[in-house]
């Protein structure tokens with residue numbers, strides 16, 4: 001009798017909780033009957049990066065191609081050893097990133113990171129060091145946020161590795177990319193990053209143990225990540241690159 005009354009009270013409490021605070025899809029905010037996961041429509045429109053990619057730049061390759069660097073990387077090798085991505089930058093993934101970056105709401109991003117937790121634990125190890133690609137100062141001042149640093153801290157909390165937000169920095173003489181064209185954009189990016197020398201000491205315990213990663217939220221052309229990795233490669237240690245999402249159009 002007592003047990004059935006207790007079970008009834010728990011059921012009533014759960015119903016009240018659902019009515020007052022309904023669980024919503026973390027990607028589209030649609031109310032859901034479940035108490036975890038996302039709605040079926042959002043689940044269908046999440047595109048993960050295909051398994052078959054170029055080892056160096058992470059670009060998706062046709063399954064018929066042998067594993068290894070793509071033609072572009074053979075022609076112009078990258079400073080990073082490998083590049084990894086989680087999702088394609090489209091549909092609900094794009095929406096989750098924009099909601100996080102423009103409105104400061106990270107429920108969608110957190111959901112996508114938690115969904116990728118096994119893959120993140122496979123890519124990163126506890127001994128790794130994550131370096132966020134520093135944002136231009138004018139953009140940080142405008143938004144009050146450093147998105148790639150925020151992303152690094154979220155990954156660190158899942159994997160258990162370290163993040164250093166001081167080693168890789170922007171130089172003061174960087175001009176806005178949008179104000180430049182063609183070759184001037186590359187020259188501008190080449191001068192955009194520097195290493196903050198006192199932070200070199202942070203790396204000593206990591207030698208021969210973990211990997212150094214340069215982390216960005218979205219990869220479009222890959223130029224920013226390439227130039228940032230080029231600067232970190234001056235530490236004479238292998239550098240690895242990671243972006244949460246990659247812009248990619250099926251060919």
Ligand SMILES: [Zn+2]
Nearest residue numbers: 025028039042
């Ligand atoms: Zn949804």
Ligand SMILES: [Zn+2]
Nearest residue numbers: 054057070073
């Ligand atoms: Zn490649």
